Amino acid sequence: MVNEKKTTGQGRNVALVAVVAALYAAITLMIAPFSFGPVQLRLSEGLNHLAAWNKRYIVALGLGVLLANLVSPLGWIDWVFGTLGTVIMTTITYFLTRNMKNALAKIITSTVVVATIGMAILAGEFVFAFNIGASGAFSSGSHGGIFAQWLAYYISVVPGELFSLIVGGVIIYILNKTIDLSK
Structure with missing residues (x-):
């Protein structure tokens, strides 16, 4: 006989x-023109905080990114x-926060x-993609050495990412007050 509680938990x-x-x-595709490229706003990135509560969200977020990136202008490069x-990054978040009890500390670490x-x-993905000519629907606009290109792309993606993480962090923090996200 199969353990019913274990089966229910797996389901x-x-x-x-x-x-x-x-x-x-869905969140990524809802604002799709802004969700891709060297300057992007991907509000769904706020969900990355969930990995601080349970390792299942590493898989969930990986699948979500794969699904969203199926329409990426960079094609297979973005899929992979x-x-x-x-x-x-969600695996690192999980391991760094798995023993933390404070929700705010988890969100800050994430x-x-x-x-x-x-x-x-x-x-790094953008540097690789644009240096092999896989510009898709947007062009590089970054010139110079590899490090200069990497730094330009890094600086261009961080503001939108921080905005998304702050919005997501507030939502996850409030949600954690009513739902045990670790279970």
Whole structure:
């Protein structure tokens, strides 16, 4: 006989992964023209804070990014590197915050990880994409050496990311007051 409680828990996990992935993709696609490119506002990035509460959200956010990036002007580059970057930064967030009890500390840690490591990976993705000519619907506009290009892209993506993380952080903080996000 299958353990009914374990099966119910697994079903709940799968459902939560699907809901968060769909929510990430839907929010991204709702403002799609602004969700892609070297200067972007991807409000769905505020959901990255969820990884500080439960490792299932690493999978959920990775899937959400993959789904959203299926329409990215960068094509396969964004499918692979965008998804991989999200999995890396949310995994780091999870491990750094898994023993923290304070919600604000979790959100601050998540914000720092995503705005530094996550955006560094994204800037690297843009350098790679534009140097191989995969400009898609937007052009590079960055010239100079590899580091100069990386720095220009990093500086261009951080403001929108910080805005999204602050908005998402406020929502997740309030949500955490009424829902146990770790379960």
